[in-house]
Amino acid sequence: MLGYYISLALRSLRRTPVLSALMVAAIAVGVGAAMTTLTLNYMMSRNALEHKDDVLYALQLDNWDPHEADDNPSAMPWQVTYKDAISLLRSDIPTHQVAMHRWGGPISLDPSQNSGGEMRPFTAEARVTSRDFFALFDIPFLYGGSWQGDADTSPVQQIVLSESTNNKLFNGENSVGRTVNFSGTPFTVVGVIEHWQPSPKVHDLNNGSFNKSAEIFLPFGLHRSFEIYPWGNTNGWKPEDINSYEDQLGSEYVWIQYWVQLDSDEQRERYREYLTGFIREQKAQGRFPRPLKFGLSKPSEWLQLNEVVDGDDRMLNWLSLAFLLVCLVNAVALLLAKFLRKAAEAGVRRALGASRKAVFSQHLVESGCIGLAGGLIGILLTLAGLALVRQLQMGYLDTVASMDWLMMLSAIGLAILSSLLAGLYPAWRISRTNPSIYLKTQ
Numbered sequence: 190m191l192g193y194y195i196s197l198a199l200r201s202l203r204r205t206p207v208l209s210a211l212m213v214a215a216i217a218v219g220v221g222a223a224m225t226t227l228t229l230n231y232m233m234s235r236n237a238l239e240h241k242d243d244v245l246y247a248l249q250l251d252n253w254d255p256h257e258a259d260d261n262p263s264a265m266p267w268q269v270t271y272k273d274a275i276s277l278l279r280s281d282i283p284t285h286q287v288a289m290h291r292w293g294g295p296i297s298l299d300p301s302q303n304s305g306g307e308m309r310p311f312t313a314e315a316r317v318t319s320r321d322f323f324a325l326f327d328i329p330f331l332y333g334g335s336w337q338g339d340a341d342t343s344p345v346q347q348i349v350l351s352e353s354t355n356n357k358l359f360n361g362e363n364s365v366g367r368t369v370n371f372s373g374t375p376f377t378v379v380g381v382i383e384h385w386q387p388s389p390k391v392h393d394l395n396n397g398s399f400n401k402s403a404e405i406f407l408p409f410g411l412h413r414s415f416e417i418y419p420w421g422n423t424n425g426w427k428p429e430d431i432n433s434y435e436d437q438l439g440s441e442y443v444w445i446q447y448w449v450q451l452d453s454d455e456q457r458e459r460y461r462e463y464l465t466g467f468i469r470e471q472k473a474q475g476r477f478p479r480p481l482k483f484g485l486s487k488p489s490e491w492l493q494l495n496e497v498v499d500g501d502d503r504m505l506n507w508l509s510l511a512f513l514l515v516c517l518v519n520a521v522a523l524l525l526a527k528f529l530r531k532a533a534e535a536g537v538r539r540a541l542g543a544s545r546k547a548v549f550s551q552h553l554v555e556s557g558c559i560g561l562a563g564g565l566i567g568i569l570l571t572l573a574g575l576a577l578v579r580q581l582q583m584g585y586l587d588t589v590a591s592m593d594w595l596m597m598l599s600a601i602g603l604a605i606l607s608s609l610l611a612g613l614y615p616a617w618r619i620s621r622t623n624p625s626i627y628l629k630t631q
Contacts, residue, residue: 201555205527209559212523216563216604216611219516221570226509228571228592229578233399237387238488241327241450244284247491248277248547249484250468252477254426265484266424267395267495269441276467278319278409282460283449285325288409289318289398290445295581296405298358299368299375313354313371316393316403317417323349323382326392331355333365333366333380337487338378340408345416348376349406355381366504370406382406384495391488391500394495396421400625412438419444441476449485454629461485513603517611524559524615528552549620557605557613564604568597 202209219241238245250273256263269277274288297310316322319341323330332355336347348369364378389398411417416434423444431437451457464483471477486494565625571592592600 193293208527212520212559213562215315215520217566219513220567220604223509223513224571225574226505228596236392236489242489244452246449246485251479251482255478265520266443269445269447271438284452285321285450287322287325287448288445291420294316294372296371311343313404313569315405317407319409328385331381331382331383332363336379336408340410343410344363345408346376347379349380351404352384354404367380379521387496413458517607520611528615528619543621549616552616552619553612556608560605560608567604568600
């Protein structure tokens, strides 16, 4: 029966091409506008670390201005100081723990491997991090692995390349053991990771939630030998005399992101006790002037605390759905006009024995066909809208202004559901047709 109703619907649409096109366009425009904003919000709010949401935690320590005490965890600094990070790395409680920050500089092939000079230096985005970074975030290696264990505290000149950087420098070959120059210093390649571009960049929301991930990775123990100043955000709450790099490392400036992996309730409890004891020790030394407090936030909680999707984005969602509702109201009017034009046909069918349910179902199927066509065109309009967003944002939202299969199916589903809702009243009206009126006129 469904096939028969679909056949009747297609014939009806062909008989009134202009009116049918207007209805399809109303659904398509509404779905296109709604799905553009819904897709952006869906992609922006995804948790790239969802598979480890119960074991990974972003760490906050409340060593901040005592005059701004607040019970809200987001009032604590998002990052930790260098000296706190070094102390925390000594703990053996977490399964994995990572201290890291953003850096960068010029990278090139070692002169002995670039005799023709065909490879020019280029600036690479770097992440200075501890050895557990790759294990904690489940980053797979194409070649090799991480640097040696003492590189977190010693100036070991080893480097891990991203797949794209390895393609630039070594044409995608296994580069483990070869040498590259970074900031004029030779580094030995110990590993190459597979393409890794989480979006949003949950592991570092301080430096652009949707920026590209690092192109190279360097050991945390290089700070003193290279006098590394972070490229990311650095914040402080009190005036300090910073006259040397050692002053920077020993200051209360926060610029290190810190993550831990705690696999069990017992491990989490032990780590909380450890952090409590650590803060009390620091208080005894005159630090941490605010009430004892720290934060351990799961990736999903971290995204919310950092308001990756803010109130303005949610408001746009509601506005786009309101626009879709306006389009549906227009579709209802057009459907009602179209169906009432077929009142005589429906009256004859009723006189010949068709039930009200059959007439209602037939016209509701026709509404669904209009919605399907509107959904397919709505997908094209959504893709065009996302392309416009990418162009206006100049690459900033390339990773999120895209549509996956789930959102494409959602667009079709939304269009069909919308058209069925729009068709309920017109289909009900036509199914209530009194056949006797039209029998007298035929």
